[in-house]
Amino acid sequence: MTDERFFNDDPVDGTASSPDLLGRETYARHAVGVLQRVRRQSDSGVLALIGSWGSGKSSVLTMVMGLLAEETDEAWSVAELNPWLYSDLESLTLALFSEIREALPKGDRWSTARTTLAGYARAISPIGKLGSLVGPFDASGPLKGIGDRIEGDTSASATKRRVEEALREAGRPVLVVMDDLDRLMPDELLLVFKLVRLVGRLPNVHYLISYDERTLLDVLRRSDLVGGEASRAREFLEKIVQVRLDLPAFRERDAGEMVERALSAVLGAHGLGFDDAQVRRFSAVYFGHLQDRLSTPRAVKRFFAQVDASLGELVQDVDVVDFVVVTFLRTMEPGLYALLSRHRGELTGAAFMPSGGDRIARWRELVRGAGVAAEHVEAVLRILGTLFPAVGRDLESFESVASEAAHARLGVGSEDYFDRYFTSAVPDDDMSEAAFDRALAQVPVSTGVEYAEFLVRLRGDTHRVTRRIRQRIDRGDTLPCADLLVLLAVEYGSYTAPAGVLGLVSAEASVRFLAPLLLGSIPEDERAVCVGRMARTPGGTALAAITLGRVIVPEGGDVAGAAGPGLDAWARDARGEIVGACRLHLAHSATGPAVSLSDRDVELLLLWQMFMPTQVRAWVREQLDAGTWGLLDLVIRLAPEDITYPDSAGALLRRADDLVGLDSALQELTTCLDAAAPDPSATGTSNPIADERRTRVLNILRNCRNSRRNGE
Incomplete structure (x- = not known):
């Protein structure tokens, strides 16, 4: 530590041990x-x-x-x-x-x-x-x-x-x-x-x-x-x-020099330094908002004493600028600091903001209610806007932080790191940055204390883990991408984390968003082998197929390109791995009726169709012709889980057309369609779930047939 004495409030006497830094x-x-x-x-x-x-x-x-x-x-x-x-x-x-x-x-x-x-x-x-x-x-x-x-x-x-x-x-x-x-x-x-x-x-x-x-x-x-x-x-x-x-006024120049000395002392004591972006951010928030409140030497010392005392355990696990600003709020506005924890979801975007009314007025009222003096309310609001994307957007402030930037810098505005700013250490349900990096390094050998904890977090806190991996990809860290993909594939189907992003994104969806980035980070000549390693289980095959499809078909592109001849050599080889794995994992389904097909079996059929449509249609026809599967049973299994969803009818018809051929299916099911019962929801009848699903599928097929007959 430097000669700054943050925790000593004794008077300065001008000696070497207690220097007069303010003249x-x-x-x-x-x-x-x-x-x-x-x-x-x-x-x-x-x-x-x-x-x-x-x-x-x-x-x-x-x-x-x-x-x-x-x-x-x-x-x-x-x-x-x-x-x-x-x-x-x-x-x-x-x-x-x-x-x-x-x-x-x-x-x-x-x-x-x-x-x-x-x-x-x-x-x-x-x-x-x-x-x-x-x-x-x-x-x-x-x-x-x-x-x-x-x-x-x-x-x-x-x-x-x-x-x-x-x-x-x-x-x-x-x-x-x-x-x-x-x-x-x-x-x-x-x-x-x-x-x-x-x-x-x-x-x-x-x-x-x-x-x-x-x-x-x-x-x-x-x-x-x-x-x-x-x-x-x-x-x-x-x-x-x-x-x-x-007593002469504590001039802005005096305050600035004292703050600069104190900040340098704190950073130096913890082996830290500001990069250019952090210097700009701190300067903006200091001169814009903090300077007026740090108006005495004691206020400056008290503030940086809090920073120095609290930073130790978190030195590598928070954004230092955000931490300094949050510490300012904790020191100067303790009521507001307590309020922030209670509104974590709204501040980080992890929960819905109350709709209607003036949200800025609501934030203003919350700040006032936390005991912030009237003359400080607007400045405190602007400080919050620099920390939390939700507040910044509401303020429409040029100082506001984007959600991606908050996450990238381990900022308090990210739901993944928010709690670190309100504890004295990394919370028990979190992993420090160093531990997380050690866990990633242990993935290739599948052993280690950190790896074991990482595996638990991957299953139960999937969204945060995948975001943190993506963060490292974005900043160019070296990662064991192939081994990570294999691990994600092995665990695919075992994730227990609740849906994230306001309940709209499943844990498996978070994995599917990450996997293409990992595959794209692997040298091309190693990708096919990696895809083959991923496809050793039915779940892994599904993830491998989805990942490959997203890599070789640009966003918004024609999915048919995945089955075309114009793929790079590595992509053709990887496609071969997927097709072989689909055939292998679906072999058991050829021994039982179509009603026994699992959700994963149906998913593999559809993914196989994406890469080799002619091949999978021929394979399905084999099962139908052999009498192993009944056509109506197969079509019922192809229906989306929520058959009442608005686009479920369209999805069912597209799937039936891809795997069987819709015209052929309608022709073969003529007898069933002619005998179809009215929609139970229209008649008010009550049927068991299976019968109701069967009835709804038949109604969809009948409506399709009637539309075609009428030239619609």
Whole structure:
């Protein structure tokens, strides 16, 4: 790690171990010069160092005290008083004089001043208060003390005169420093001002107090003395403070330099760096949205402390820019951060957005409801637009991120990586990027801890696994593509993941989308062998055939091209592997009736038809002519699973035409068609499922025959 100390909120003193990175020492020297001038012109003065919370007031005070300690010509004694520790004027007064007394040098020259200060404290404090400070004592002591006060010249006024003379003669200026007065309660604050203004006005005793002015005025307005009037609060404060020392503003340049140092420190500590695209993205979101909120040194340190503390486990598993921005929201807007988790699906596009109405207004209302201040709502919305595609689209923002880009960079806007930004590590149901890469490397040998986990994820979380593999293909990673295809084929039919993409895409469909990319990444002279390895099971044959078809037939192209003579040599060889596998896996079906054909058998028939239509039609005719299959039973099995779907009739007729010949089928089924019963849905009759399916298929065939007869 660099010398950035994110987790240390102690004041900076300008030493090598705590360097002054903002040039505050220059202002501290200015403050010391003002103190010297005030001392020459006034016996006692009150100076106020004013700045917002986190702006560096405590650091300037620390440097002022350090500079005064180095003074040789006009040496100062410094007393620090923490008013938070005292709840009443008597205790606070005793503490003040105790601190002044301790601040004075121990030599004989100052012994009189030290002694008279102790006497003044006794004179102005109740006996009980002194007793509480010194511990248990018998009853005769306090009574005797009261008598001594009455008899001798020990009144507060007399003692104060002696203190003033002693301090004046000592000639040693004392600076009493009190920090963070704005954090006191109203009554406590008035006690401090009463002490400074009245009791503590002593020769050569000066006060340097610090506070955030806006907060202090708010505290004063809550007191009975001021009564809620802002003007009275300011007038009261002006009576107390003689000299204002307004801390220089934390300029945009200062903030930018501090952020750059802090960011470099965090990245360096974790072995990271920004590429050009990340630099542009971070710069846009920082100057556009974060800069106004990181307006004090403390805010910058606090923010990057959170980044540094949280990033460790996730350093290779998130997009660092997204992580920094999400950490900003977690630090500055914790209510909103919690809201994001509850709206994961909407933000990542994994769930439907509520329809109707103004979606931007809805996002705005959600942000407000999360406790975001009114003046920050629009900026926060734009920040969300840079992270989440759904919000960016609704905002129509030029800063919005595309879904593909969010996924490619492991962004929070991707449903695959969202959860990583809301945990301290990769979730249990996820695999880290390193583990995933190791699993892919183990695929050729089918062993390894990561491979075993990968196999579980492939079956149960198919969509995410296939997207992550595709991501690596897109960025040009070297993958065992052939072995991956064989694995996908072996597992084809065993995927248990629920449908993804809003419930519209099955797990097998996700595999079918990925497989052509893998096959296209294999050298052409190795593709046919790979297809043959895939086609060792019925399910694998189906996947291999679909994959080959999508590779050799361009999207939107004529499927008939898969059966044509113009294929490349590797494609012809691969087609031969598919056809042979289809014939092999369908051989068992020739021994039983057509009603026994499985869904996979039907799929293989249709895929075989895509590559060798004449061959498969001849094979089917063999089964029909041999009496193994009945024609009507076969046509019923060719019907789509959902026979009521609008295009199911068209699909059935196309399949029958491809495998049997529609004209021939209609002719052979004349007797059945003439005897077809009316559609049960029209008559209201109730039949078993099989009978209903049979009836619907016959109705489709009859309607087709009638249309042809009528020349339609």
